[in-house]
Amino acid sequence: MMEILEETELCFPQLLNTSCRKQKHRFFEAMLIYILLSLISLLTVCLNLLVIISISHFKQLHTPTNLLLLSLAVSDFFVGLLMSFQIMLIGSCWLLGDIVCVLYQYLSYVTTSASGGNMLIISVDRYVAICDPLCYPTRITKKRVQVCVCLCWIFSLSFVSVQMKDNLKQPGRHNSCFGECVIVVNSIAGLADLILTFIIPISVIIVLYLRVFVVAVSQARAMRSHIAAVTLQRSVKVTAKKSEMKAARTLGVVVVVFLICLCPYFCINFTGQKTLFNASSVGFVICLFYFNSCVNPVIYAYFYPWFRKSVTLIVTLRILQPDSCEAKML
Numbered sequence: 001m002m003e004i005l006e007e008t009e010l011c012f013p014q015l016l017n018t019s020c021r022k023q024k025h026r027f028f029e030a031m032l033i034y035i036l037l038s039l040i041s042l043l044t045v046c047l048n049l050l051v052i053i054s055i056s057h058f059k060q061l062h063t064p065t066n067l068l069l070l071s072l073a074v075s076d077f078f079v080g081l082l083m084s085f086q087i088m089l090i091g092s093c094w095l096l097g098d099i100v101c102v103l104y105q106y107l108s109y110v111t112t113s114a115s116g117g118n119m120l121i122i123s124v125d126r127y128v129a130i131c132d133p134l135c136y137p138t139r140i141t142k143k144r145v146q147v148c149v150c151l152c153w154i155f156s157l158s159f160v161s162v163q164m165k166d167n168l169k170q171p172g173r174h175n176s177c178f179g180e181c182v183i184v185v186n187s188i189a190g191l192a193d194l195i196l197t198f199i200i201p202i203s204v205i206i207v208l209y210l211r212v213f214v215v216a217v218s219q220a221r222a223m224r225s226h227i228a229a230v231t232l233q234r235s236v237k238v239t240a241k242k243s244e245m246k247a248a249r250t251l252g253v254v255v256v257v258f259l260i261c262l263c264p265y266f267c268i269n270f271t272g273q274k275t276l277f278n279a280s281s282v283g284f285v286i287c288l289f290y291f292n293s294c295v296n297p298v299i300y301a302y303f304y305p306w307f308r309k310s311v312t313l314i315v316t317l318r319i320l321q322p323d324s325c326e327a328k329m330l
Helices: 002-009 028-057 064-089 097-131 142-164 166-171 187-228 233-270 284-302 303-314
Strands: 182-184 274-276
Touching: 002 166, 028 064, 028 284, 028 303, 064 097, 064 142, 097 142, 097 182, 097 187, 142 166, 142 187, 166 182, 166 233, 187 233, 187 274, 233 284
Parallel strands: none
Antiparallel strands: 182 274
């Protein structure tokens, strides 16, 4: 009985001396993690797929800002797909081999890095649109946006390739047993990752959105003062307050959600030199990190009227009708 029990605790029972052991979980704990990660993965894929179809299909939506949303949705879509591999690791056993392990982690790093880069470019786009609206059509063009998007993806691919070059050259070199998926990042690469993919983007996003918030509030107050000359002071005061609260709420959600979702992961990732992608890392921090890709389309697209209209056309299959791409969405 003891031998049978010992074999069932191994990831690969036929490899008694080299196989990793399965990590025991409480039933309800394991089920909760499975359900949570599965729901986040499904929602992330579905929501971002709706954004991709909407912007790609309807010609009227081919604007510079929407091209940025499209790039963001593509990166977050793949993050959702890659989450299925993270779900496999709940039992602390990697069954797909060392090469697939490294490729999975490589693509995961690329997509999450590109997602953060896209958010940074979107913040710049919104800054120019609100703070310098007269020059926006000449500064932000489709061609420039396409170049920025390409550079964002090229940077993500290049940076991750350098960061994981040792793991790519020799997959599984840091595994202590068969059935483990371990990626080792040295302190220099970890510091560079923290600065380039978190500190700098977060700092720029916060500064730009604070500037946008100040300008939005100033414009609302200026509008209130202008209208006060010809309308009742009381009614204008209510309108201005609603405008200020809406700007504060929208910008606050964008910044706070991004910080809440990414700060815990980067803090934990930076405190140690080794990042282990096994059952020990599956938990609230990982769920929160991936949840950012799920909530991105909600923040950046769901509150756009054209998105709700395009979702209706997609769900009702009217998108399959001839010339549906010419539909009026704006």
